[in-house]
Amino acid sequence: MAYNRKETGxxxxxxxxxxxxxxxxxxxxxxxxxxxxxxxxxxQDGEYLVFIEVRTKRRLGYGLPAESVTPRKKAHLMASAESYIQKHRLEHFPCRIDFVSVDLSQPEPRLELIKNALGEE
Incomplete structure (x- = not known):
């Protein structure tokens, strides 16, 4: 099992x-x-180009992994997605941002997918 923050991520x-x-x-x-x-x-999920933010936590004392995505991080995600789309000339693809929450606080990891997490397509 991972121990430091980088390894956990x-x-x-x-x-x-x-x-x-x-x-x-x-x-x-x-x-x-x-x-x-x-x-x-x-x-890629079907016709969608998807940008996925993964949030992993070993302890849930400060909330669920997906709850740790700040407004600033959301803005960076959107800007990064736009940059990727332009760099690779993918403007014609429908896009969205999904989150995957990884909970390592239990003996077995629990993962949850939140599609279209920012509510924009």
């Missing part, structure tokens, strides 16, 4: 990628770094 992202594949997503890229920020996972 990387472990959660690997679990999330496998989880998403099991849900029918195709994984296009992971840890995509852009000037506006990082996109944890870029994937």
């Amino acid at each position: 990387e472990f959660g992202e690997k679990l999330a990628a496998e989880y998403l594949k099991g849900m029918g997503y195709s994984i296009i890229q992971t840890n995509c770094r852009l000037p506006e920020g990082e996109i944890d996972i870029v994937g």
Whole structure:
């Protein structure tokens, strides 16, 4: 099991990628770094190009993983998604931002997918 913050995040992202594949997503890229920020996972779900933010927690004392996405982080996600779309000339694809919440506080990890988490397409 991962112990430090970076290892915990990387472990959660690997679990999330496998989880998403099991849900029918195709994984296009992971840890995509852009000037506006990082996109944890870029994937495709049917016709949608999906930008996925993974939030992993080992303890839930400060709330659920998805609750840790601040307004500032949401703005960075949107800016990063726009940058990715422009860089790769993908304006013709419908897009959305999903969250995957990874809870490592139990013996077995619990994952939850929140589609269209920002409510915009």
